Amino acid sequence: MLLSQPAIKNITMRETIVNCNFDEDFFEGIDHPEGYIQDAWFLYNMRKGFELFNEMLGILGDEKEEFVLIISGKKKIDDENYGYSEEYEDDDVGFIADDEDNEPV
Incomplete structure (x- = not known):
C-alpha cells in the first residue's frame, strides 16, 4: 500500500495540472507559483486549440488530405x-x- 500512494499522488497532481484545478494549498512551499499556473493555463489552452483544429479537420472528409498538403506547403x-x-x-x-x-x- 505504501508504494501505491506516491503513484496515486502523482496521477492526482498531473490531473490537477492538466485541468488547471488548483486549490489554495496546491503550490504550498513552491517559490513563484504564478509562473507554474501561467504555464499550465498556456498548455491547457494549446490542448483545447489542438482539439478544435482536429475536429475541424474531421469535418473536411475527403478534402482533409489535400488541405493538409496545402497547409504543410507540399x-x-x-x-x-x-x-x-x-x-x-x-x-x-x-x-x-x-x-x-x-x-x-
Whole structure:
C-alpha cells in the first residue's frame, strides 16, 4: 500500500495540472507559483486549440488530405482559379456553377 500512494499522488497532481484545478494549498512551499499556473493555463489552452483544429479537420472528409498538403506547403493552390478548377462560386446565384451553362453542378 505504501508504494501505491506516491503513484496515486502523482496521477492526482498531473490531473490537477492538466485541468488547471488548483486549490489554495496546491503550490504550498513552491517559490513563484504564478509562473507554474501561467504555464499550465498556456498548455491547457494549446490542448483545447489542438482539439478544435482536429475536429475541424474531421469535418473536411475527403478534402482533409489535400488541405493538409496545402497547409504543410507540399501543395500549392493554383493562383489563376484558386483551386476550383473550372468551377466558380456565383455570388448572385448562391451555388457552384460551371462556366458553360450556369447550371448547378
